[in-house]
Every structure is written in C-alpha cells, then in structure tokens.
Amino acid sequence: MGAFRPRLVVSGDSDETERQFRSLMGDDVEVVRPGAGQGDADGMLFTGGLAKRTHDLELCARGFLDSVPDALVLIDSQNKVVWHNEVFRTMADSEQPLIGLSFLEALGNPELISPAVLPLNMDPGPGQVLKAILKMAEKSFVAIRASRSALAVGDAESRNFTTIVVRDVSEEILENQKREALYLAGIELGDLSPEEITEMPHEDRTELLKEKILEYSQDILGFETIEIRVLNPVTNELVPLLEVGMQDEAVQRKLYAVAEDNGVTGYVAATRKSHLCRDTKADPLYITGAADARSSLTVPLIMHDEVLGTFNVESPGTQSYDQKDLEFLEVFGIVVAMALNQLHLLVAQKVTAATASSNRLRSEVALPTDDILSSATAILEKYIGHDPDVCEQLQQIVDNTRKIRGQIERVSEEVETTDAGFHPPISRLREERPQLKGKRILVVDSDASVLTSAHDLLDRHSCSVETVRSGKAACQMARSHHYDAVLCDIRLPDMTGYECFCQLQEIDDHLPVILMTGFGYDAGHSIVKCRQRGLKAVLYKPFRREQLLTEVEKAVTPPPPHE
Incomplete structure (x- = not known):
C-alpha cells in the first residue's frame, strides 16, 4: 500500500501560485484546482488576495450564507x-x-x-x-x-x-392587494346610479349597502361574524344595522355610546378608539356577541369628526386577530363610514327638499285658511241659538279647515322621520322647543307680512297658529275657541292695543297676552296702561326669532307651584 497523499485545493490569484506549491511539495500532496472534484478534498489553501479574506471564507464555510x-x-x-x-x-x-x-x-x-x-x-x-x-x-x-x-x-x-x-414577499403583496381591493370597494359602495338615487327608497338603498358591506367583509377581509351599529344622535343609542353570526340576544341588546356597561361597542363609540380583544374571557369590556367568540375587533365609524356608528367582527379562536387585522378593519371602517355618510346626505337632501315643499305649501295656505276660520267663526257667533243646522255646518267648516292644516303638518313630520338610525339635522329641529308643541297661538295684526312671519317662525315648532286682522275678530275667535296665548299689535284698525287687551281679559282673565309694536311712538300709551293691568311681555317688530320663541314659550308654560 502506497503512502497517504492528502488532497489539497489550492486557490490563489494566478496559476503561478499552484505551480510553485506543486514544486515545493513534490509528490507528498495531491494538488487539486478549485472546481475539479474538490468535494472529497482534505483541505484548502488560499494565497494572495484570498488569503487576506480567510475570516470571510471561514464564515461561509460554517454556513453563514x-x-x-x-x-x-x-x-x-x-x-x-x-x-x-x-x-x-x-x-x-x-x-x-x-x-x-x-x-x-x-x-x-x-x-x-x-x-x-x-x-x-x-x-x-x-x-x-x-x-x-x-x-x-x-x-x-x-x-x-x-x-x-x-x-x-x-x-x-x-x-x-x-x-x-x-x-x-407574500405578506406584503397580499396586504397591498387587500388595500387595493378596499379602495375599489370604497368606490363601489359610493357608486349609486341616478336611478338608485332618485327612484330607490331609502330602505332599499340601505339594504343594497348592507349586501355590499357583507360581501366585501367576507371576500376581502375574510370576516364571517360581523355586526354594524349606527348611532342615533338624539338618543345616543347604537342601533343594529347589519349582523351576521350574532346571537339574537346580542342583536336585541340595547347599547349606547357610553364607555361603561355597554360592552366593547359602547366603549369604542364613546372613546372613538379601536379595540383589539385577543381573548374574550379575559377582557372586562367584552359582552357576548357570537356564541363561540373568543376574540374580536371593534372600530368606530367616523366621518367629519362625527361618530356614525361601530363595526365589530368576532372569531371562535383566541389570538385570531392581530394589529394588522385591526388596521385593515380601520381602513374598511373609513370606507363604510363614507358610505353611511352618503346615505345621511341623501336622506338629508330628500328631507330638505320635501320640507321646503311642505313649508311652502303651509305658508301659501296659512292666511287663506285663517280668513276661512275667522269668517266662519264670525258667522257662527251670529247664528248660535237661531239655526242649529247652519251652526253645525259652520262648525264643520272650522273643523275641516283645521284638519287640512293638521294633515299638512303631519305629512311634514313624516318626511322628517327616517328609518335605520339615520337622523338628519332637520329632524332634530322639533326637539329644540318641546314646550311649544301642540300649543294654539292667536296672532292679531293688520299687516299680512307680520302674520306670515308669525306662521313661519311658530309653525315649524309644531305650534298651531291662527291669525286675524282686527280687534273685533280677535275677540270673536277668543270667545269661540281655546288659545294658549295671544300676540296682539298695539295699533289695530278698529281699536287700540289697550282696548283689545282689556276685552280679551274680560273673555278669559287667564289667557296670556303679548303686545307687539314697531319702533315708533305709542301715542295711546297702550303698553304702559296694559302693564298696569298685568301685561308681562312686549315684542318688537320685525321679530327676532329667539326673542319671539322665548316669550311665547314663557307665556304657554305654567308657572312652577309655590312651595
């Protein structure tokens, strides 16, 4: 058996290095060039520039790459x-x-x-x-x-x-695809055709939106159990809009935008902060939604710095969601908030247009129906005790005239009422002065513009306003009908304000009377003399809205009981 000859790979800057090494070692070493069967070599020799990088070569040999x-x-x-x-x-x-x-x-x-x-x-x-x-x-x-x-x-x-x-880069690509899909979903959610805007009822538009939100939640984000609630700004209640996979008890549960005792949903709506619940059993805010839920995500739906509602998703596994899932739901929440806001705007536009039409109709019929009421009352007063049939027919005229005005008022109120938790600002108008609702006010003035102005300002607060143009007509109306307050000008064509004030007191000494005057000299000193007989308030024309509403509200509100 021959002597052992180690195989050595020699690598240098040139072939000359290899020749020199062969000459030096003779037959004691088998020299192998790099790439020529070096897999079973016994060692390696680096010379020249490679010898200066032995540390790098050692790292590579030890598996660094x-x-x-x-x-x-x-x-x-x-x-x-x-x-x-x-x-x-x-x-x-x-x-x-x-x-x-x-x-x-x-x-x-x-x-x-x-x-x-x-x-x-x-x-x-x-x-x-x-x-x-x-x-x-x-x-x-x-x-x-x-x-x-x-x-x-x-x-x-x-x-x-x-x-x-x-x-x-799978994670990055899939995230970008999600973002692009959410962007396109936002365009799709807000893409309503002219027919859908003009012909589709609000309820159908809401159902269409719910279908699209559910589709995108499942297809893009992979969420199966979801709940969306919209905020009623009047009651602060979070009203269910869309739910899939939730228990009936959870759907019917009343929740409010309050941080305590209203679950994660109420907390998120109240604080405007998203919430990631990794384990429902360990989260004190969580109230059972889905039967098997062990983790959840909840984000607020915010548009123009106003909370519109909340978006909640739940999963049966603990730690099912992470911060990235929360971020995607927040992005989709922005898309949903924009779509909900569009529904708000469409409702508000519809209500505004319908309210403008009903207000115009109400304004156009106000004075003519007032004249019918006044004339029918004057004739009725003459025939009482003489001709029951005529009196009955006249009373029907009075009742039907008021019924017509009541129907116009009811139609206006119905227009301002919407479903699914959408409450445009116009619908909140009637809550501003609840003391005025249902009160009947008699306005006495010879100037038709003043009578129209009184209708415009008081009718919209659900007052029933009736007007006459003389003191005599005012007294006839006060004798025949109940009024909660009377607004009377100090200059009437047939008597002074003081005379009308006194006659109204004789008819009903508990009837509140407010005198009206322009900015001129009160030659008859009606205001001074009326104050001596208990006058409480004076209004100056043209009316200032807040002053008119405040004084009428005071007049129709009973004083608190004495202790």
Whole structure:
C-alpha cells in the first residue's frame, strides 16, 4: 500500500501560485484546482488576495450564507444555476438537485407579475440592479433582485454571472392587494346610479349597502361574524344595522355610546378608539356577541369628526386577530363610514327638499285658511241659538279647515322621520322647543307680512297658529275657541292695543297676552296702561326669532307651584 497523499485545493490569484506549491511539495500532496472534484478534498489553501479574506471564507464555510433569511442564487450567462444556498432549496420545495437547472425551472416556472419582461433576459449595465415579482402559487409571491458581475470560478477565466437575491414577499403583496381591493370597494359602495338615487327608497338603498358591506367583509377581509351599529344622535343609542353570526340576544341588546356597561361597542363609540380583544374571557369590556367568540375587533365609524356608528367582527379562536387585522378593519371602517355618510346626505337632501315643499305649501295656505276660520267663526257667533243646522255646518267648516292644516303638518313630520338610525339635522329641529308643541297661538295684526312671519317662525315648532286682522275678530275667535296665548299689535284698525287687551281679559282673565309694536311712538300709551293691568311681555317688530320663541314659550308654560 502506497503512502497517504492528502488532497489539497489550492486557490490563489494566478496559476503561478499552484505551480510553485506543486514544486515545493513534490509528490507528498495531491494538488487539486478549485472546481475539479474538490468535494472529497482534505483541505484548502488560499494565497494572495484570498488569503487576506480567510475570516470571510471561514464564515461561509460554517454556513453563514445558509443562515441568511433570503435565498441566494448564482446563475451563468445561460441562466443556469451554478450555486445556491439552502434557503433557495427550501423556497423551491425540491429534493432534486437544482444545479444546472434554469432559474425559473428551479422555482417551478412561476408566473411573472412584473415587469413585462424577466430581468434575467435583459442586459443590465454595470452596477444596475434589476427587480421582478414572481407568483409561486395562489397566495405565494417572491421578489428578486439581480445584478451581473464578472467572477472567476475554479480555474476558468473571469466570466459574467448573475447574483440573485430571492425574498418571500407574500405578506406584503397580499396586504397591498387587500388595500387595493378596499379602495375599489370604497368606490363601489359610493357608486349609486341616478336611478338608485332618485327612484330607490331609502330602505332599499340601505339594504343594497348592507349586501355590499357583507360581501366585501367576507371576500376581502375574510370576516364571517360581523355586526354594524349606527348611532342615533338624539338618543345616543347604537342601533343594529347589519349582523351576521350574532346571537339574537346580542342583536336585541340595547347599547349606547357610553364607555361603561355597554360592552366593547359602547366603549369604542364613546372613546372613538379601536379595540383589539385577543381573548374574550379575559377582557372586562367584552359582552357576548357570537356564541363561540373568543376574540374580536371593534372600530368606530367616523366621518367629519362625527361618530356614525361601530363595526365589530368576532372569531371562535383566541389570538385570531392581530394589529394588522385591526388596521385593515380601520381602513374598511373609513370606507363604510363614507358610505353611511352618503346615505345621511341623501336622506338629508330628500328631507330638505320635501320640507321646503311642505313649508311652502303651509305658508301659501296659512292666511287663506285663517280668513276661512275667522269668517266662519264670525258667522257662527251670529247664528248660535237661531239655526242649529247652519251652526253645525259652520262648525264643520272650522273643523275641516283645521284638519287640512293638521294633515299638512303631519305629512311634514313624516318626511322628517327616517328609518335605520339615520337622523338628519332637520329632524332634530322639533326637539329644540318641546314646550311649544301642540300649543294654539292667536296672532292679531293688520299687516299680512307680520302674520306670515308669525306662521313661519311658530309653525315649524309644531305650534298651531291662527291669525286675524282686527280687534273685533280677535275677540270673536277668543270667545269661540281655546288659545294658549295671544300676540296682539298695539295699533289695530278698529281699536287700540289697550282696548283689545282689556276685552280679551274680560273673555278669559287667564289667557296670556303679548303686545307687539314697531319702533315708533305709542301715542295711546297702550303698553304702559296694559302693564298696569298685568301685561308681562312686549315684542318688537320685525321679530327676532329667539326673542319671539322665548316669550311665547314663557307665556304657554305654567308657572312652577309655590312651595
């Protein structure tokens, strides 16, 4: 048996180094060139520039390149793989050797997403980095960065190779796809055709919105159990708009935008802060929604700094959601809030237009119906005790005239009432002066513009306003009908304000009377004399809205009982 000859790979800056080493060692060592069966070599010798990088070479030998989180690949000018790290083998999911395969073949021929031409087929300039996105599977994507450089491998002369870094970007791509889908969903939610705006009832538009929200919640975000509530700004209640997968008890539960004792939903609406519940059994805010829920996400729906409602999703697994899921729900919440706000605007526009029409109708019929009431009352007063049939017919005229005005008022109120928790600002108007609702006010003035102004200001607060143009007519109306207050001008065509005040007191000494005057001299001193007989309030024309409403409200409100 011959003497043992160790195999030694010698790598240096030139072939001269190898020749010198062979001459020095003679037959004691078998010298092997790099790339020539070096897999079973007993050692390696680096000389020249490589010897100065032994630390780097040692790190590579100890597996540093395999510990890099990205795949590293070296391919030749024919796009064949000549080297790769272990991460690339894992990414390619192959037990077969990858050396010698084309780069795309090694990866299983993935689909090129961008750019239109694979960078490896291009001819990059010196120092240029080419980039591409490849689709490996349905939800798997990789990004590659490739640069070309001249390298000497083994004993060959320097040749062009391409170094490729392959990174798994599935999470980033899927997140971007979600964001793009949510953006398109926002456009779709707000895309109503002219027919849907003008012809579709509010309830149908709401149902259409709910269908789209549910579709996008499930298809884009993968949420199966959801609940959306909208805030009623008048009652502060969070009214259910859409629910899927919730218990009946949870849906019927009354929740308010209050931070305590109203679950996560009430807390989120009150604080305007999103809430991630990782474990429902450990979260003190959580109140049972879905029967098997163990985690939940809840975000506020905010538009123009106003809370419109809440969006809640639940899952049967603990730790089912993370911060990223919360961020996506917040993005979708913005989309939903915009759609809800559009419904608000459509309702408000419809109510505004309808209210303007009803107000105009009410204004147009106000004075003519007042004249009918006044004339019928005057004739009725003459026939009482003489002709019961005529009196009955006249009373029907009075009743039907008031009924017509009442119907107009009811139609106006119905227009201002909407379903599904949508309450435009106009509908809140009637809550401003609840003491005036249902009160009957008699206004006495010879100026038709003053009578119209009184109707415009008081009718919208659900007062029943009736007007006459003389003191005599005022007394006839007061004798025949009940009024909660009378507004009387001090200058009437048939008597002074003082005379009318006194006659009204004789008819009903508990009837509140407010005198009206312009900014002029009170020649008859009506105001002074009326004050001596208990006058409480004087209004100056033209009316100032707040002053008129306040004085009438005082007049029709009973004083508190004496202690």
